[in-house]
Amino acid sequence: MTVVTAPVSGTAAQFAGTARLVRLALRRDRIQLPVWLIALTLLQWFSAASVIGLYPTDAERQSFAAVTAASPVALATNGIVSGYSIGAILASQIVMPLALAAGLMTTLLVVRHTRQNEETGRAELIGAAVVGRKALLTAALAVAVGANVVLGLLNVIVLVLQDLPQGGSIALAAGVAAAGIAFAAVAAVAVQVTDSARTANGLAGAALGVAFLLRAVGDMTGTVTEGGTRVETSWPTWLSPIGWAEQVRPYDDNAWWVLLLPAAFAVVVTWIAYVLTEHRDLGSGLVPTRAGPPRASQSLPTALGSAWRIQRMILFWWAFGLAALALVYGAIGDQVDDFLGESDQVTDLFQELGGGVEDLVNAYFAAIFGMMAIAVAGYAVQALLRMRSEETAGRLEPVLATAISRPRWMLAHVGLVAAGVVALQLLTGVAAGLAYGVVIGDVAGQVPSLTGAALAFVPAILVVVGVVALVFGGLPGWCVGLSWGVLAICLVFGLLGPLLGIPDAVRDLSPFAHVPALPAADVSLAPLIVLVLIAVAAGAVGVALFRRRDITTS
Structure with a gap:
């Protein structure tokens, strides 16, 4: 006997199939989403452990809180100060970075399961089944909300296990x-306005940047109270979802009512996104695509011209963000002795992160350039994975059907990313040197010194470039997971190795462990030359493997 199901009508029909789309999204993100959650949870764990170890006494915590509250640069880069208990010090250091990272994770997730599905044609195939018009967006938002709830639960567990007060831990998470x-709702609107995943990510990322800047301005222009250990922010902070996370003030006020602001914001902005879905066609955005020139440029049909068109916006946004960070880190350089020298444990940590350099300022810059080099390696991974995106989206086969060969196409992308790495490191060094030189009155001396320190990390980053190229050429199905895994190994072993007490033999697996700690240490060319040779060899093997394998779309 055949059972005929009556069609769903009315409002419920618009959400039909949501549960199955949620399961599909979770299956698709079965690797990427856990990596995000585990990484952010480990960041919380390491931060809590370091605060407890670095500031064991009330006097040290009070001194650190007072120095932080009095430093506009520290407030801009860390967050507001709300007392000097262990929990309050931790909150001042971790709430802003975690909120920023959670917003980035969420925006990428929502765009991936909405606009990217439309761009690649998957949404049209899904829509041919019994799926409502709003089901795709609802499923993406459900997964985003669930991911943030799980992140909150994991953070509570980590904090409670560190013997921090339960109430403050729940408030922070x-x-x-x-x-x-809140940023999931912002991304939901962005995908309605734009017509490509890249543009939607850029628009949502710009909103994230504006939120960061509003919070930074509000924190920097606040008023210091309670003996110099509490900052009352000015009004711009209250316009930012990141600022709302700070205003909860975990382990101090535990102001639960502040959570009503992001809740109301998310509800209103999500409602706007649902309204906008009724005013656009599948695959299109509310803002029409700007018509291009009637004739393509002469470079566009070439391998390098095509690669540049695909890669240029990624490079631009990374350059903008890294330059801003480098300027801030350079400007705070003259405060390092006061800011970090109050605690022997902090001094020892930064000297270890800076390669054992005794001078605290030089150790600070060595550690900062190490962290920013990891960020540039993140750019390299993201940019190189555009090759895999072009392949899976079906755009690579028509290109290779022309006179462009496989090696030329891949070498154009890899070469462009390698040049981008050099440019970003150069920009980082110049920006930090310029800011620090202006502060201490020695621009001519600091710009070349710090630029050289930044460029010393180029060979290590190129190893990451070569390994990603190798994975893309030989294991395309595992390309995304393995590429980000390589970056995670570099971060944990190379950068956090001294903090975690990882043995030197294990730390040496990271190419970043072999870079001399400039600007204080002597330059040793031998390890840098070896790193370049490894990068070239890995890239060459990757190109050779890509030349012989099949083009795949999954």
Whole structure:
């Protein structure tokens, strides 16, 4: 006997199939989403452990809180100060970065399961089944909300296991999760306005940047109270979802009512996104695509011209963000002795992160350039994975059907990313040197010194470039997971190795462990030359493997 199901009508029909789309999204993100959650949870764990170890006494914590509250640069890069208990010090250091990371994770997730599905044609195939018009967006938002809730629960567990007060731990985790959910709503609107995943990510990322800047301005222009250990922010902070996470003030006020702000924001902005879905066609955005020139440029049909068109916006946004960070880190350089020298444990840590350099300022810059080099390696991974995106989206086969050969196409992308790495490191060094030189009155001396320190990390980053190229050429199905895994190994072993007490033999697996700690250490060319040779060899093997394998779309 055949059972005929009556069609769903009315409002419910618009959400039909949501549960199955949620399961599909979770299956698709079965690797990527856990990596995000585990990484952010480990960041919380390491931060809590370091605060407890670095500031064991009330006097040290009070001194650190007072120095932080009095430093506009520290407030801009860390967050507001709300007392000097262990929990309050931790919140001042971790709430802002975690909220920013949660917002980034969430925006990428929502765009991936909405606009990217439309761009690649998957949404049209899904829509041929019994799926409502709003089901795709609802499923993406459900997964985003669930991811932030899980992140909050994991953070609570980590903090409670570190013997921090339960109430403050829940407040901190709730503030971070609420910020992530607020940015999910922002991404939901961005995908309605734009017609490509790249543009939607850029628009949502710009909103994330504006939120960061509003919070930074509000924190920097606040008023210091309670003996110099509490900052009352000015009004711009209250306009930012990241600022709302701070205003919960975990381990101090535990202001639960502040969570109503991101909740109301998410509800209103999500409602706007649903309204906008009724005013656009599948695959298109509310803002029409700007018509291009009637004739393509002469470079566009070439391998390098095509690669540049695909890669240029990624390079631009990374350059903008890294330059801003480098300027801030350079400007705070003259405060390092006061800011970090109050605690022997902090001094020892930065000297270890800076390669054992005794001078605290030089150790600071060596550690900062190491962290920013990891970020540039993140750019390299993201940019190189555009090759895999072009392949899976079906755009690579028509290109290779022309006179462009496989090696030329791949070498254009890899070469462009390698040049981008050099440019970003050069920009980082110049920006940090310029800011620090202006502060201490020695621009001519600091710009070349710090630029050289930044460029010393180029060979290590190129090893990451070569390994990603190798994975893309030989294991395309595992390309995304393995590429980000390589970056995670570099981060944990190379950068956090001294903090985690990882043995030197294990730390040496990271190419970043072999870079001399400039600007204080002597330059040793031998390890840098070896790193370049490894990068070239890995890239060459990757190109050879790509030349012989099949083009795949899954």
